[in-house]
Amino acid sequence: MSLIRKTAAELGSMIAAGEVSAEEVAAAHLDRMAEVEPKVKAFLHVDREVTLEQARAVDARLRAGEKLGPLAGVPIAHKDIFTTRDMPTTAASKILEGWRPPYDATVTARLREAGLVILGKTNLDEFAMGSSTENSAYHATHNPWDLTKIPGGSSGGSSAAVAAYEAPLSTGTDTGGSIRQPASVTGIVGMKPTYGGSSRYGLIAFASSLDTPGPFARNVLDAALLHEAFSGHDPMDSTSIDAPVPSVVEAAKNADVAGMRIGVVKEFAGEGYQAGVLARYHETVQLLESLGAKVVEVSCPSFTTALPAYYLIAPSECSSNLARFDAMRYGLRVGDDGTRSAEEVMALTRAAGFGPEVKRRIMLGTYALSSGYYDAYYGQAQKVRTVIAREFEAAYQQVDVLVSPTTPTTAFPIGERADDPMAMYLADLCTIPSNLAGNAAMSVPCGLADEDGLPVGLQIMAPVLADDRCYRVGAAVEQALESRWGGSLLSKAPEL
Numbered sequence: 001m002s003l004i005r006k007t008a009a010e011l012g013s014m015i016a017a018g019e020v021s022a023e024e025v026a027a028a029h030l031d032r033m034a035e036v037e038p039k040v041k042a043f044l045h046v047d048r049e050v051t052l053e054q055a056r057a058v059d060a061r062l063r064a065g066e067k068l069g070p071l072a073g074v075p076i077a078h079k080d081i082f083t084t085r086d087m088p089t090t091a092a093s094k095i096l097e098g099w100r101p102p103y104d105a106t107v108t109a110r111l112r113e114a115g116l117v118i119l120g121k122t123n124l125d126e127f128a129m130g131s132s133t134e135n136s137a138y139h140a141t142h143n144p145w146d147l148t149k150i151p152g153g154s155s156g157g158s159s160a161a162v163a164a165y166e167a168p169l170s171t172g173t174d175t176g177g178s179i180r181q182p183a184s185v186t187g188i189v190g191m192k193p194t195y196g197g198s199s200r201y202g203l204i205a206f207a208s209s210l211d212t213p214g215p216f217a218r219n220v221l222d223a224a225l226l227h228e229a230f231s232g233h234d235p236m237d238s239t240s241i242d243a244p245v246p247s248v249v250e251a252a253k254n255a256d257v258a259g260m261r262i263g264v265v266k267e268f269a270g271e272g273y274q275a276g277v278l279a280r281y282h283e284t285v286q287l288l289e290s291l292g293a294k295v296v297e298v299s300c301p302s303f304t305t306a307l308p309a310y311y312l313i314a315p316s317e318c319s320s321n322l323a324r325f326d327a328m329r330y331g332l333r334v335g336d337d338g339t340r341s342a343e344e345v346m347a348l349t350r351a352a353g354f355g356p357e358v359k360r361r362i363m364l365g366t367y368a369l370s371s372g373y374y375d376a377y378y379g380q381a382q383k384v385r386t387v388i389a390r391e392f393e394a395a396y397q398q399v400d401v402l403v404s405p406t407t408p409t410t411a412f413p414i415g416e417r418a419d420d421p422m423a424m425y426l427a428d429l430c431t432i433p434s435n436l437a438g439n440a441a442m443s444v445p446c447g448l449a450d451e452d453g454l455p456v457g458l459q460i461m462a463p464v465l466a467d468d469r470c471y472r473v474g475a476a477v478e479q480a481l482e483s484r485w486g487g488s489l490l491s492k493a494p495e496l
Contacts (some may be wrong), residue, residue, distance in 0.1 A: 003028040008168040008222040010075045015073035022062075022073030026055035026117050029075045033119070033166045036496045041141050042151075042161040044080050045088050048119035051075075058115045071225055072115030077161040077170035080121035081128055082108050082213070083202040087118070091204045092136040093126045095325050095332045095353030105202020106237065107171060107213050110230040119167055122157030124337070126355045127322065128173055128206045130154050131181055131427040134418055135357045142393025142414070143186055145454055145493050149411035152182025152427075155216070159186040162216050164496060169226050170216040175207050176310055177407070177431025179214045180443035184406035184457025187445045187489045189223045189474065190216050192431075194464050195438035196241035198227075199234035207317035208239070210310075210435045218490055220444065220475040224252035227467070243465060251468035255475035258292030262473070263399035266299045268430050274409040281405045282455040284446040287480055288403075288473070298393040298399060305384050306433040311425060312368050312381035313436070319365030322358070325350065360421065389437040396463045401473055404430045406443040406457030434461050442470035444477050444490040455489060 003011065003025055014020045037043060058073045083089045083101035090096040090229050104112070111118065125135035133141040133156025141156045143149040144164040151160040155172030159182035162170050172179040174192035183190025190212045198213040205211060215226035227248050234240045263284055269278060289295045327333040327349035328342065335348040354362070368377040395402055407427055417423040434441040443457035458477060462469040482488055 004045045004165045006168070008071060009225060010219060011074045011168060012070045012072060022055040022058040022117055023052055025073060026051055029119060029167060036164050036166060038152065039147055039496055040144055040160050040164045040166070041139050042077070042122055042157040042164065042166060042358050043120045044090060044092065044123050044138055044157070046233070047087065050086060051117060051119055054117045058117060061115065068115040069229055070303070070352065071169070071229055074116055074169060075110060075119045075167050076116045077122045077158055077167035078108065078111070078118050078121060078154055079124055079158050079171050079173060080169065081124060081173055081204050083204070084108050084121065086117070087121055089121070089204070090439045091127045091357070092124045092138060093353065093355070094137045095349070097332065099331055103202065106199035106234045108202060109154060114229040116229070117171070119370055122161055122170060123394045124155035124157055126358050127204065127318070128154040128175055128178055128211070129318070129357050129361055131177070131424050132414070132417065133157060134414060135355055137355055140414055143411045144496055145187065146411065148413055149454065150185070150414055152185045152411070154178040155182050156218050159183055159188060159190065162186070162188050162218055163490060163493070165475055168218065169222060172214055173203060174214050174217055174435065175210045176211045176314060176435050177428035179216065180431050180441060180457070180459060181407045181427055183216060183443040185411035185455060187455030187493065188216055188218050189220055189442070189444050191223050191227060191442045191467070192434060192440065192468065193227060193231060193467050194241065196239050196441045197245065197465070197467065198231045199237045199240055201234055201236035205321040207314040208321060209317060210286055210314060212435070212451060218488065219250070220471055220478050221252045223368060224248040224471050241465070246465060246468040248468050248471045251471040252475045254472055255479045257288055257476045260293045260401070260473065261399040262288055262293045262295050263395055263402040264295060264296035265402050266297050267301065267303045267402045268404035272408055272426070273405060274449060274451065276451045277405050277456050279450065280447035284458050284477060285403065287477065291476055291480060296399060298395045298402060300433070301386045302384065302391050303433045306388055306436055307429055309381040309384040309388070309424060310432045311364070311438060312377050313385065315361040315365030316368045316378050317365065319369065322362055325353065385436045388433050392433070392437045393438060394461070400462070401469050402461040404459045404461070405432060406459040410449045410454035410456060412453055430459055438466050440467040440470050442474050444474040446477060446481065447489070448492065
């Protein structure tokens with residue numbers, strides 16, 4: 001098996017044993033990127049020599065006897081929303097085109113400490129606002145299963161890179177489903193940790209009470225290894241939880257759901273869902289029952305109000321966070337010819353630098369926070385958020401985890417929803433409640449839809465700081481289905 005087809009865990013073991021060097025592994029993935037990247041377009045920035053220098057440095061650390069983690073030398077694709085001191089960080093926006101930060105995000109720094117080799121920066125919806133990676137200011141990314149389809153968003157570059165075997169691992173951020181939805185439509189594993197379980201320091205903020213860094217991988221164990229590598233308390237992030245990282249790697253190796261109570265969310269399996277998605281979902285629920293889990297139906301009626309609440313809260317936080325892009329300190333500056341006021345330069349810069357979706361959300365958020373409307377919109381949405389969190393708490397009194405489809409449909413054609421924001425927003429219907437409540441949630445592949453042969457994801461939701469439960473259930477589903485399929489779901493993907 002070629003190096004690009006090996007799991008991250010296998011690559012880490014091979015590098016540690018001296019069977020292959022980190023440089024050789026990085027070079028193999030860079031060669032794969034050169035082959036398929038013109039079709040997939042997962043990356044915004046790649047510098048082959050910088051990547052190979054990183055790999056050689058890891059090889060030198062290992063030769064010197066330094067004790068590194070199990071992913072030392074393993075390549076990773078990094079979402080271009082995390083600051084990187086040696087690469088541009090643009091958040092896929094023209095307003096930050098070419099910006100090189102003077103510091104690393106905590107997630108970036110922890111990847112480097114663990115010896116992972118950053119292959120490059122991946123594409124995303126501008127400032128992480130979108131569900132298709134069509135809102136990037138640079139180019140759309142394509143789904144490796146079908147190049148005419150979207151790879152999900154906002155972390156579509158990261159999901160596509162892993163699904164196309166350009167990288168065994170990647171990072172993403174999940175604000176309303178931006179890890180789980182791309183993972184679902186590209187047939188890989190994506191995890192949103194508990195909010196505060198992974199550091200937001202150096203993550204270019206969209207919605208500060210929702211943004212959560214997390215891992216992508218082609219299997220559950222690899223995702224767990226990456227989760228542990230960059231998670232944990234960070235004093236640089238005021239929302240970081242000062243608690244141990246849940247034992248997710250151990251849970252991924254303990255794929256036993258016998259005796260677990262699994263709640264099926266009644267509200268997430270009805271009208272508006274693709275038939276093939278529901279078929280694979282119901283089959284997977286039956287599979288869990290056959291593995292010894294107790295399945296019960298759970299009703300969370302306020303989950304149906306999560307979408308409108310989210311689209312008041314997230315744009316409100318976005319309008320505040322993006323005020324810092326003012327043409328005065330860094331990034332793009334338009335019209336500064338000495339004749340215009342600072343206000344005029346700021347207005348011209350923001351008009352030229354922000355894309356349509358970012359402008360839409362800034363305007364929505366500014367309106368929701370404005371005098372006379374704050375209580376009616378933002379205040380009411382926060383009350384809905386509290387009710388949703390309480391419904392989760394009540395549900396977890398009855399069950400260990402909740403399950404649902406990750407997204408109502410498989411990947412849709414590029415351009416199909418570009419002019420219909422409401423249709424686009426519905427892609428996150430099932431994922432948003434976990435962001436509002438701050439709990440843990442994962443998407444794991446559960447088959448292909450009959451209509452189009454595209455991947456379907458199962459969403460597994462767990463209480464705050466019970467991330468390990470997602471990995472335990474996800475690993476059980478993965479092992480049972482791969483035994484049935486005779487390999488991973490990605491083995492069924494067409495060759496690029």
